[in-house]
Amino acid sequence: MMAIEIPEPIRAQCEKKGGIKGIKKKLPGKRDLEKRSQVFQALSDPLRLNIMLALVEQPLCVCMVKDIVNPKISDSKLSYHINILKDTGLIKGERKASWIIYEPTRLGKEAVKVAGKL
């Protein structure tokens, strides 16, 4: 049997915050964690991050995005990634004649702004 089970300074700091329970209470719930980590997930691919950065500069149709990020990638690949950004709510697209113009949502702009700080 031991008196001290964890390092004393840590235990003391921890108690001041209401102990394990106190810290637990400050953390988001399951839903919230999933939602937020999904945004990170969407930006966790270099190509998608690049697409976001381009769209923040300027709303663009898919074919221009392609020209900018890499003229050699396949259309289906590009579409796949754009779709992830759209489903996550980071961008939205609007049809203009033959083209679909994508631009960042408010969330998308926030996220990219944030990316610049890392």
Place this chain on the structure above:
Amino acid sequence: MMAIEIPEPIRAQCEKKGGIKGIKKKLPGKRDLEKRSQVFQALSDPLRLNIMLALVEQPLCVCMVKDIVNPKISDSKLSYHINILKDTGLIKGERKASWIIYEPTRLGKEAVKVAGKL
């Protein structure tokens, strides 16, 4: 043959920014994109995000992290995720007697602060 190949307002805006070339120039290089997206990748898992949030509240040893995020997960699983956060440079660990106390790095704190805005 057509005169207009892309929506006029977009083309005009785009020209003002130096066209495709101009936008391209503003985007980060491959290395930079990879580095940044990796940070997002690390935070793209709800468990890891939760661990980060807990550590920002209070530096903790692994066993306390476990108590907080989910007492039922296996040690190896927890270790795997902690390791990803460490390798990405979001947290650092220091041995104190029997325990290893983890705490967020400067980058880790920044990243979490940012997470709160999404």
Place this chain on the structure above:
DNA sequence: TCACCATTTCAACTTATTTTGAAACAACAT
């Protein structure tokens, strides 16, 4: 109508990430 262009969808495939359980390591107490 037809051919054409931009974009998306689909299913098969490849690759990357996560989970598991057992074993190893490290520090400490007896």
Place this chain on the structure above:
DNA sequence: ATGTTGTTTCAAAATAAGTTGAAATGGTGA
């Protein structure tokens, strides 16, 4: 030394994400 606790490592299995090429959709102009 031995046993105990905290933590990591490893390889195998399970799951998820990304890529590919072909086919489909939907708008446009002849």
